[in-house]
Amino acid sequence: MNLLKAFLSIVVLLALGLIQAYGQVLFSDGFEGYTAGGSPLDANTAGPNAGPNGGPGNPWFGPAPPNLRVVGSGGGISSGAAPTHSGNNMVTASAPSDFDQDWMNISSRLNGGNPFFGNVSLDWWFYDPTGPGNSNYRDYVALAYYNSANGTGGLDYPPASGGNLNPGGAATRLSLGASNPTGFNNNQYQARIPGASDGTASGQWFNVGVRSIGWHEGTIVLGAPNGAATTVSFYIDGVDVLDHAIMVTSGVNTIELNDGFGSTAANYDDVSLSVVPEPGIAALLLCGGIGAMALRRRK
Structure with a gap:
């Protein structure tokens, strides 16, 4: 040769x-490694899934636990006998209208304490128990930047916070699922881009896709880093439903699961974060x- x-x-x-x-996977969680039976997912509360701040082990934590709970098929509080998406476990809310949140600090766990500014994809599966017409289903997943999750020195959260990132505020919460902002359509799902003013629902909120009962794949993709002009794309079941500038320069440092924000609760399964290399290089x-x-x- x-x-x-x-x-x-x-x-x-x-x-x-x-x-x-x-699609090189940086993190994936089908919740198979946790104790189910309604045990709290939170690492920052007593129970079989408890873990140290910063690891190793369970990366999920939340404010005033318990928040989401690990269950098996038929264990969703609003989904009847619905099975998991895969494996034996999934997570759901602790109770209807409980406003449960669990976070994972992806900057600390996966990126040496640095935010991700682009070329990453968050993917997960969510179960819609009722489909179109139900305004009480208000649960969504977010790729966010929480101020308190930045510069934690290898920890998931500042010890003094007790695992509550909310008081420190958030620069962005790129959200996809269901919510009830002004102008929302309960026959569709909703996406949010903080800082946007052109939402089809109102301001930062956009009505996207068409709701239906069952498991759906949600995906949020950050394109090549470009400051506040970085493109963020939202997908439902592989269909691109919204492309928009990210509107902030902070990047993202947190995965956020929101559940039980209304009287109808979601189930979540198979959460993953992956690298998305710039396609132009390979091409x-x-x-x-x-x-x-x-x-x-x-x-």
């Missing part, structure tokens, strides 16, 4: 490797390699 062929082979292999890297390498091969053959 001459040097040109060797070079071209390396270029093509590198491009293919980058393409394969799309340029692959096209360059193919083009060089074509020129080689013509000589």
Whole structure:
């Protein structure tokens, strides 16, 4: 094999490797490693799923626990006999209208204490128990930046906070699920981009997709880092329902599960955070390699 062929082979292999890297999983949780039977998911409360602040182990924590609870098929408080999305476990609210929140500090656990500014994808599955027309289903997942989750020195949350990030405020909470802001449509799901003013519901809220009973895949993708102009894309069941500028320069540092915000509660399963490499790099390498091969053959 001459040097040109060797070079071209390396270029093509590198491009293919980058393409394969799309979706490289940084974190995944199907809640299989936790004790179910209604046990609290929160690591910051007494129980079988308790864990130290900063790890190792359970990364989920929340304000005034218990918050979400680990259950099996048929254990959702609003979903009857509905099964998990996969495996044996899923999570649901502690009670209707309980306003349960659980967070994971992704900057501390996954990125050396630094926020993610782009090229990441949050994916999860949520169970809508009632479908269109129910205004009491108000649960959503968010990719957020909480001020108190920044600079925690390897911890998940400041010890003095007791696991409550809310008092410190949030620069952004990129949200997808269901909510009831002014102008919401209860036949659709809702997405939120704090700082936006062009929402189809109102201001920062957008009506997206069409509601139906059952499990649905939610995805929030941050494109290439570009400050406040970074593109954030929202998907439901693989369909792109909204693309918008992120509107802030903070990046994101937290995954947020919200449940029991109304009298009808969601179930969640199979949460993951993945790397999304810039597609242009792989495409340029692959096209360059193919083009060089074509020129080689013509000589």
